[in-house]
Amino acid sequence: xxxxxxxxxxxxxxxxxxxxxxxxxxxxxxxxxxxxxxxxxxxxxxxxxxxxxxxxxxxxxxxxxxxxxxxxxxxxxxxxxxxxxxxxxxxxxxxxxxxxxxxxxxxxxxxxxxxxxxxxxxxxxxxxxxxxxxxxxxxxxxxxxxxxxx
Amino acid sequence: xxxxxxxxxxxxxxxxxxxxxxxxxxxxxxxxxxxxxxxxxxxxxxxxxxxxxxxxxxxxxxxxxxxxxxxxxxxxxxxxxxxxxxxxxxxxxxxxxxxxxxxxxxxxxxxxxxxxxxxxxxxxxxxxxxxxxxxxxxxxxxxxxxxxxxxxxxxxxxxxxxxxxxxxxxxxxxxxxxxxx
Numbered sequence: 001x002x003x004x005x006x007x008x009x010x011x012x013x014x015x016x017x018x019x020x021x022x023x024x025x026x027x028x029x030x031x032x033x034x035x036x037x038x039x040x041x042x043x044x045x046x047x048x049x050x051x052x053x054x055x056x057x058x059x060x061x062x063x064x065x066x067x068x069x070x071x072x073x074x075x076x077x078x079x080x081x082x083x084x085x086x087x088x089x090x091x092x093x094x095x096x097x098x099x100x101x102x103x104x105x106x107x108x109x110x111x112x113x114x115x116x117x118x119x120x121x122x123x124x125x126x127x128x129x130x131x132x133x134x135x136x137x138x139x140x141x142x143x144x145x146x147x148x149x150x
Numbered sequence: 151x152x153x154x155x156x157x158x159x160x161x162x163x164x165x166x167x168x169x170x171x172x173x174x175x176x177x178x179x180x181x182x183x184x185x186x187x188x189x190x191x192x193x194x195x196x197x198x199x200x201x202x203x204x205x206x207x208x209x210x211x212x213x214x215x216x217x218x219x220x221x222x223x224x225x226x227x228x229x230x231x232x233x234x235x236x237x238x239x240x241x242x243x244x245x246x247x248x249x250x251x252x253x254x255x256x257x258x259x260x261x262x263x264x265x266x267x268x269x270x271x272x273x274x275x276x277x278x279x280x281x282x283x284x285x286x287x288x289x290x291x292x293x294x295x296x297x298x299x300x301x302x303x304x305x306x307x308x309x310x311x312x313x314x315x316x317x318x319x320x321x322x323x324x325x326x327x328x329x330x331x
Contacts, residue, residue, distance in 0.1 A: 148280075
């Protein structure tokens with residue numbers, strides 16, 4: 001499927017999806033509550049069959065924290081970008097997709113480690129690189145006296 | 151490198167730790183001769199400087215010529231630790247432990263910009279240790295990013311000259327003054 005057709009098809013999968021044509025890929029913005037069911041459908045529907053999770057990127061947009069998923073189908077060769085964001089900075093929580101793609105396990109741990117985004121139903125949500133006394137260094141409001149800036 | 155080719159041998163001679171004590175100087179000369187000609191480095195490299203260090207040990211540059219004979223895999227058998235590469239906060243305790251496990255006399259060469267000041271990671275980094283001299287006492291700094299093998303060789307030769315000036319007595323004093331936590 002090309003990007004336009006893909007966008008139209010994905011629109012039919014959920015009720016509250018915002019589809020936009022990006023420079024390279026179709027970008028789908030999905031509310032956190034629908035993220036898991038959409039991911040499940042994209043993985044299992046014969047028309048899309050996104051069996052490869054390329055990456056999960058955590059973003060600090062300002063007040064919002066968000067995630068960007070790049071999905072690819074090894075059978076059809078098409079790619080889609082899924083975005084989801086939450087405005088809760090204190091307890092940002094999204095559903096884990098590690099039960100759908102095994103690769104999400106470590107990606108989500110990394111996002112948790114550096115941005116503090118929690119994942120519901122993640123099998124093993126521990127910090128990945130940093131120890132527990134560290135804050136979440138990739139947040140824009142992260143304060144560390146050791147950082148030197150000019 | 152020939153002894154005469156170093157620029158400031160006279161001042162180095164004056165700075166000998168044992169001063170003018172004839173008896174001690176003679177013993178020191180013998181011991182230092184042995185120490186400086188069998189400097190065994192520890193196999194320790196954390197990033198790209200390590201590649202350059204391997205090249206220095208490889209046949210083309212071959213620092214076995216100067217007595218840095220073999221890389222030791224165990225800190226117990228090593229005399230010098232060449233800190234080759236970025237040390238991050240998480241790596242710092244490991245480096246400190248390796249240094250503590252080395253037996254006396256032990257020397258440290260800080261190789262590359264990262265180990266001297268933090269280098270390219272100095273600004274805006276939440277992970278970097280800005281200079282390994284905050285953790286362990288450094289004898290020789292080799293600047294560069296990464297330094298060429300010639301630079302590391304020169305640094306190691308400078309370390310040999312440093313060893314020549316030391317005395318068995320001052321080693322204890324030096325260690326006492328470096329009480330790092």
